[in-house]
Every structure is written in C-alpha cells, then in structure tokens.
Amino acid sequence: GYYGEFGGAYIPEMLYPNVEELRLNYLKIMAEPSFKEAFDQLLKDYVGRPSPLYFAKRMSAKYKTKIYLKREDLNHTGAHKINNTVGQILMAQRLGKTRIIAETGAGQHGVATATVCALMGMECIVYMGEIDIARQAPNVARMKMLGAKVVPALSGSRTLKDATNEAIRDWINNPVDTHYIIGSVVGPHPYPDMVARFQAIVSEEIQWQLKEKEGTEKPTYVVACVGGGSNAAGAFYHYLEDTDVKLIAVEAAGKGVDSGESAATSILGKEGIIHGSKTLLMQTKDGQITEPYSISAGLDYPGVGPMHAHLYKTGRAEFMAITDDDAMLAGLELSKTEGIIPAIETAHSLAIFKYKTFKPEDIVVINLSGRGDKDLQNYIEYFDL
Amino acid sequence: GYYGEFGGAYIPEMLYPNVEELRLNYLKIMAEPSFKEAFDQLLKDYVGRPSPLYFAKRMSAKYKTKIYLKREDLNHTGAHKINNTVGQILMAQRLGKTRIIAETGAGQHGVATATVCALMGMECIVYMGEIDIARQAPNVARMKMLGAKVVPALSGSRTLKDATNEAIRDWINNPVDTHYIIGSVVGPHPYPDMVARFQAIVSEEIQWQLKEKEGTEKPTYVVACVGGGSNAAGAFYHYLEDTDVKLIAVEAAGKGVDSGESAATSILGKEGIIHGSKTLLMQTKDGQITEPYSISAGLDYPGVGPMHAHLYKTGRAEFMAITDDDAMLAGLELSKTEGIIPAIETAHSLAIFKYKTFKPEDIVVINLSGRGDKDLQNYIEYFDL
Amino acid sequence: MNRINEKLNKDGKLLSIYFSAGYPNLSDTASIIQDLEKNGVDMIEIGLPFSDPLADGPTIQASSTAALKNGMTSDVLFNQLKDIRKTVSIPLIIMGYFNPMLQYGVEAFCAKCKEVGVDGLIIPDLPVDVYDEQYKSVFKKHGLINVFLITPQTSKERIDYIDSISEGFIYMVSSASVTGSGDGFGDAQTAYFKRISDLNLKHPQIVGFGIKDEHSFKQATTHAKGAIIGSAFIKHLTSHGTEKISDFVENIKA
C-alpha cells in the first residue's frame, strides 16, 4: 500500500473492517472475468470509451510540436471521473453493499457517483461543503435529477476537505452496508491503487491509439493536471515504469505559488497525513491542514495522491505550477484554436506551452480530463463575455 | 430536391447562385475520397464517434421491452448537431468559402457551428433572436469562448425563425465568400438532403451496432424527436426504405396539441413555404407563419423538414405529440433510472412509453439526441430542485 | 395590352414606388396609390405583407409587421383595391412572398388580381423554374405578368432564361443585398447596369434596391428603363405620414 514512503492506511479503527474488506478483495474482484466484462461493457456502451486521441492540428502548428489531446471530456458526465465510479459501483455490488456515499467539491465526482448509482438503482448520499453547494448549483441539480441526496457539510471551511470528513464519518457510522466511493487517488490504501487502476484505461488507450497514429506506443511527454491526481494517475499509469516517456504534472498555482493563495500541493506541501494517507499536503507548521486556493474547484485540494507525492519526490515526474490567469487564457486559447472548451482544471495543463518549449518531433499527449461547461460561469465572469 | 410533394428551393433570386453552387457540388464533394476521409477522421477523433448504442437495462425492465439508446449526447458539444456542422465546414472549405454564418435557437447549433469554425480557423457569425440570447446565456458564452460573433435578431418575434431570416439576409448580402450552415433538415434543396446525409451516420452505426448486440441490423422501432428534424433524419435514414422497421417521430405538443401553445407542426401545420422549402408549417389561414411553443427551445420551430412532412403525409412514420409535462417527467425518469440526464428535446421521445406499449421481444431504438446540461435551469425550475 | 407593357413602351425613364399595403394605417392603401399617380409616379408595387420577409431589409420588414398588426390580409387588400381602377390607370403590381398566395390558392389569387385590375406580380421566393413548370399557365390565363429578378451574380445563361420567360420587365437588383442597405451606387454597380444594358435583352430592366434620391435614381436609369424605390419611400411615410407624398416624388424627379 505504499509508493516509496507515501501511502498507507492511516485510518481510525472504526474504518478498519471496511477498508480491510476492500483491501483483501479489490484485486481479486478486479481480476474476475465477469467483473472485467461488466466494466469494459459499461466503459464502452455507457461511458462512450474509447475516448479519442485527437491530434490538435492548429495547436500543434502554433507551438511547433505534435500535440495530442486525450478526450476524456467526451465521456458520459463530461470528465474522466466516471471511469472510476463505474468501477467502484461494480466493486460495491460485488461486496454486497447497498448504499453509496461520496464526497464532492465542484460536484463532478458527485455527479459521476450519482450517475452510476442511478444506473444500478442504489441509494446515493453525496457530501458537499455548504459553500460549494451554493457555488455549484447546476451540479447539485444534476445530482438531484439523478436521485442522489446531497448533504451539506457544515463544519470547518464547508468545502471539499470538510465534505470528505463528513463522508468518512458517515462510513464510520455505517460500516456494514455502505461503500464509500472516493473520487481521486487519495485516501487510505487500497483507494489510491484501486482508483488508479480504474483510471488506467486512459493510458492503456493512449498506447494503442498512439501506435495507430504515430507507430509508437510511447509519447515523448504525457501531461496532466493534478488536484487529488486521478486523471494524471490514469494518464501516467502504463508509462510509470518507462522512463523514455516524460511525465509532467501540472498543479494550480492560484494567484501565484508564493502568494499564499495557491493549491500547488507538491511544491508547497510537506509530508503528512490527510484523509488516511501519508502524502504531501499543505499545512501549518503545527500540522493543521490549510485551505488551498485555485480558481478551479477541482484542483483546490490541500493534499495530493501518494503516487504523485512519490513521483514528485523521486523526480519521475516534472511538476509545474500554473496560475489562475495562465489557465484561464489557455482555456480560451483551446476554445478558439480547436473548438474545445476545456474544464478549468484541464486548462492548467494546456498553459504549459507558455513556459516550456518542445521539439518539433516531440509527441506531447495532454489528458483533456474534462469539459468546460461546468465552468462557463467562471469563464463568463473572467473574460466578461 | 423533393420528398413527394415537399421540398424544393423556394428562394429569392439573390440566393440562387449560392444554393445552385451547393446543389451542383455537394454530392460530388461528398463522394470524394479525401472528403470522406477527413469527415470520418473528424467524426472519430474530434466528435468521438461511434456514439454507443446502449442497452438501457432498467428502462427495459420497467417497460417490458428492449430499449436501446443511441448516445448522441456523448458527442462533442453534447448533441447530434455536430455531425452536420463538421460535414458542412469541410464542404465550405472545398467550396472556397472563408466566412460562415448560422442561425440558432437554443444555441446548440450555434455552438456546434462556432466549434467547427474554431477548429478550422474560419470567421463565424451566428444569428440568434434577441429573446433567445437572453434565455440561453450559457450557450451564448460558449459561442463567444469559441470566437464566434453572436448577432442578435431584433426583428419579428426575436426568436429562431427571425434569426433564420437574418442569416438568410446575411447570405444574400454576402453571396461570394460565405457559406450558410443550416442546422437542420430544413431550408432550400440541397440542404435537407445534405444535412440528412451528414446525420445518416447515426443510423449507419445503429445498423452494425445492433447487429453486434442482437444479431440483426433492424430494430422493430426507431424513435426520434422532431423539431426541424435532423436527428430523426439521421436515425431514420438507412431504414427509410425498409418498412420492416417502424419509425416514430415525436413532436412537441407544448401545453397540449389543441391548447394554442404547441409545436406539433405535422399535426397542426398546413402545406406551405418556409425558409425556402415546401413543407408542413404552422400558419394562419392567411399564410402568415405563427410562433410555436414548446418548453424545449430546440423543438419550437414552426416548420418541419420536407422529409418529415413526406413521412407524415405517406404514413411511413407514426407521429406522436408529447406535452411539456410528459417530456419533463420522462427526462427525470431517465435520469433516475439510467443515470442519463437527457436534453428536453430528447425527453419527448422517451415519454412515448406512457402512451404506447411494446412487446417484450420488440427492439426499440431511441435516438438520445442530446444531453440535458443545457436544460438544467429548466429542470431545476420545473421540479423545484 | 397589359398596362405594364404599355408603360414600358413609352419613352422616358420610369419611376416605380413600392410600399407595404396597410401601412401606416390599414386604410391608407388606396389613397397612397392615388397620390402616387397624381404626383407622376409611373408604376406601383403594392407590398402584400408577410411575417417572414427574408429578402427584405429592416425598414420594409417593420412596415410589413405594422401592416399585419393593422389587420392586412390578402382578402383585405383585394377589397381595398376593388374600385382602384375607377381612379388609377398606371400599372399596379403586387409584390409579396409566395406562402400567403399559396394559402389563398394561386389560381384564386390570380383571378382576384385580374378582377381588381392588378397587372402583375413580383414574388421573390417563387423561383423562375417553379413558375415556369407549375404556374405560368395560370398567370397567363389571368393576363398577369410575373416579374423576375436578376442580380450581379446571375449568370448570362440564367439571364437569357429569365429574359425568355419574362413578359414585362426584368427586376434588376442593384447589388446582391437586401432592400434598404447601400449608399448610392459605385463603379461596380454602374458597370453592372451597363453590362446588362449591353446584352440588349428582349425585356427592359428596372433597377431595384438602393435607390433613394434624385442622384441614385439618375445613376440607376442611365442604362436602365426605370427604377424602383421602396425603403426610402417607407421611411418617408413613417416620418411624414401620407400627407406629403408630393414632396417625396418631386425630390426624386427634380
């Protein structure tokens, strides 16, 4: 359950049976042919996989390199999140669970969870910070349309971190019938590993798609934004051991890495424990977890998955920090250049071309983790559209 | 250029050269291998085709028949509209055009047009009724993000019909460099035929996908909603000649077919000329075109494509009219039953199960023409979410 | 002989005026026609208003919309014109979109035109080939001249076709643009007028779109038989009502 020194399961004893049940079973269940079949079928017919690997011609011309976009924005519900929730709902069924809980920040994981619960006819409770509920009304409405109960987290800063605390409390209170669908590669082992395996379909597809297009499975670079880190985990997964392929993880610098309003967890964080996992997190010198800031609601998580902490610590991945302003401009640029409005999370990845030059023969695969419809209000206000 | 008695090109002489140029070239261009290749490539890598044919297990169980959903909602920009705009932008390039105009009502076709213009780096002007601009702010913002100029139609009822008038005027004023991307199977010949051919990919895929799943290319029924009729044209296309396959076209009854607030064009319309085509349209006895009503902004067009007028007149397709209330409830039902929030247009198709019973062995393919994100505000208000 | 042909056969340049029937007030139609003739106008296009006039600019659309709101319909118009030939002798042409005529019944519409003394029709969205195939005989039966448009983009071949099927004049659209836009004629347009004139077609051309004053009327009629003024006259009606029609006409013919 560790990535180097990071990971583990730093959980209260009350959670031990739940987490242990999952730990003992998840690999076995994932290996069952009937599970694989059901998972693959849903990814294909319900999620709409494979998501295309799209050669961005005009962006490539502009930045004089070969830019491919992995189109997770085309998945059902509009982001990579659904890959994981489809996997976990099947897992929950096989574990005999009848009740699903989840946390959500911007609401994307909440929607993806509510979606698979509707699909399977399972009860769904989504914890969401009271402030986020007010900020993300459309996603709250989507969850309700899908039949989920959205419970406001009233404690702490009333945002994602607190919603996660509430979800964990719910799980503690409902240890037998409930499965907790964590939305990123965070939380106690086996979550980071399990979520990464469900998201690994992203790099699995990149391999054969790139082979078709470029005759090689190996891009020069794989680029992904990192909040908790699930889309990056998926895009990196099959390349982790292959050092021919360079990995770039892009974090949210908010108003600037040193501004005090940032979510550049790897750069600013120190080793510690958050939500059951040892990793890098933003905290005071006393070990209190601090509230991060990013214009992107999906990136303002104070921790980062243990896999990414390890990638940072070992230097396997290059970490870049992109400000709000750079991200917004990159989002607009992709819209005008390729006709794709990206999620603001994703826009961070696209902003690296401002700071990093690639060779003409480089193949740069960017994981286009989500579509920007959910962020329209932000874009409208930022650019005064 | 005719479907039975319907169709033709009832256009002012000022438009003759443009329409004639298109008429003389469109089939030839569409048959060019390089065109087909570019079109297929974009449909695959950019739009995300094939869209899945999804077996809706829980809906099927509920209605005791085999229900398949053709997932056009998973296309880039969220609806079937993009199939046509991708085709037309390639057509415009090959005709040497440098400027694109379009009309839009709810904004979906405007977004799909702005998208392909951004993709190709072409100037894009979208006409939209002043009232629709106010009602559909998110789609207006999307078009602006994509670099399009949105011009308000200030005349008449300031909705779709008037936006179409303005687009036609623009075309009259710019006969040489401009291509007009019409969004549905309406307008003068060759538009209805050309748009239907670009949308025909929908039924082409249904054929082989159903063959994979059910061992037959032929569903018992194909169901699609009809405003102008492009999604139905695409879903019906390859089954038009095959009377083993029953076709159901679903129109918007608004507050009731006889309420005076309806968009059930085929049932309520009379033969006439609208936007260059002879078809069925809603009009006064003096031949003035009337303003239709539907809760769905995509269905409140006073005309219908000439193909559909012909399908209605000949009885080849069964036409049903579904009210606002039935559609909204069907949209909620699909959300809670399958985890898919449909566009309100599409929700009309899903409401037929309330009125029509199918046999257990029937295969009912419903064209899920678009996703409901754009309609969230409507759903929120209607259900008080 | 149709009044239109009679008029075309005369020497001199023709001033034709378009206005929307039923505008500014529903009952103004007949008196405007009478005033126009009285002030020396040679021919009149009576606009039958339509809800979706896609070849018209904002000015004419606005007058159409107002006329519809005033209650104008095909029936009302024919009723207003039923005694017009008692006082008016210049050619009268109804200009309107095809759908209202279709709903009225094309045959019935033509019969009514003949009955009240209308001499011809201009139907922008009835293409010449559809007319040729389906409606020519009905028009002829009722002695109506159908007028077709050409534009700077119309090919020589098509101009010849239109010339061959025409019986009155050819409506020469000054530029490929909806009515009411433009600001006098430039070199391209005058060259176009000359080019068409030089074709020596069987039927004379009357220029429409963009004529608003003495200057543009003269430009237009240097090579053509006449010119039609629409938007500028509607604007005059909007500003000055029906009282000062003489001022408007005098300004053009000055």
Place this chain on the structure above:
Amino acid sequence: MNRINEKLNKDGKLLSIYFSAGYPNLSDTASIIQDLEKNGVDMIEIGLPFSDPLADGPTIQASSTAALKNGMTSDVLFNQLKDIRKTVSIPLIIMGYFNPMLQYGVEAFCAKCKEVGVDGLIIPDLPVDVYDEQYKSVFKKHGLINVFLITPQTSKERIDYIDSISEGFIYMVSSASVTGSGDGFGDAQTAYFKRISDLNLKHPQIVGFGIKDEHSFKQATTHAKGAIIGSAFIKHLTSHGTEKISDFVENIKA
C-alpha cells in the same frame, strides 16, 4: 509503574473525561484538569485539536475548531502542562490526530509528553500495525502507553492482536459511530460489552462514545473497567463554562 496502569489496577469503575485543550478559552486547560481531578475524575484525555478530526462528531469538532482559533498548538499545550504534575496526580492522556504529532516529530512529541508528565496517547488515525512497526520503541523509550481502539466490528483475531500490543487499557468504542451520537445503549451494545468482557483479555476495557449521564455510565461499566465521556462534557463547558464542573461530574457519579 505508569500512572495509567496504577489506576487500572485499583478496584472500582473509572470515570475518564475528554475535553479539547484550549477550550473554551486558551488558558483553561490546566484549571479544567485540576477541577476534574478535584471532583473525583479518575483519568483525563486532553484533546489536542486538529483541523480535520474525521473520527469526531460535530460537538468535539466545534470545540477543536474554537481551540485552534484560540491559538492552541502542540507547543502551547506542552507549555500549559509544564507544571501540571505539581498539582495533578491522575493519569493524563493526550488524544489527538497523528499529523500534528508527525509535524512536531514523533520522538520530540513523546519526549515532551514524558517531560510534562503525560502518561499515554490515543491517536485514532495511527493504525496499530504502523505503530507496531515504526513507533513502538519510541513510545516505550519515553514510557508512554499508546491506547488502541476496538469496535463492534473488530474481529476476534484483531482484538487479540491489539490486546497483545496494548500496555494500558483498550478503548472500546461503544458502537461504530463517531463521538457524540447515539442515545443510551441498546441490547446490541450491552451484548457487545459483555462479549468483549467474556474474552478475558489481558488488558481492561474502557468504553468510549455515547456515554453522557449516570445511566449510560452504569451501562457501560457493568462489563467494562470504566468509561470515557467527551461530547457531553464539552457541551457542559459550552453551556456553563468552567465554573460548574463539579455539577457535571456529580451527575455522572451520583
């Protein structure tokens, strides 16, 4: 011998009280401890507040948040406790989440505990196996007892493991639920208390979660050595401040 073991060795049922250090006021910590001992409380859990206390209910979280806002830190707490052993002799346990300890340095934290006279720790999110592998020797070196939790869902095998590694008592969570919820104990819970008691573990059990009054204290201690009250005491502090601690304790021990 560690004060905890001394206390456990005595006859009678033990009342242990939890409160958040630095609540209601930053400087209340020492006086609350003194008052609790004065009123006959047998053992105290001093809560080191944490920003994200995921095993706590709303009452304790609110007191933690208030304490943090008051300025509570590990350093401040150790400073407040530096003379505590001059006046207090009952066992003192720091209960807190692992991250603040990790930032302080586990070794340094343990050393400080020893220095000020803290006898043990309860760290809900430090799993027993991680403790076993990585931190046991540090705790032992500083004479600190680490207390582990069991719940109704804990397997017999795991209970045995926890019993084997424990040195003081076993913190028996009354139900798999966060602190401060529940409403007295039902049959399932009392059966669970008896089931654990019947295991005759090496280490005594003290029940936590859900004890709030004389009745629930008696229920909890029928089969267990003692019980811990947290949320109910915090609520008392919130309502009555630090003045009437005697009332609270008397009500439990009545």
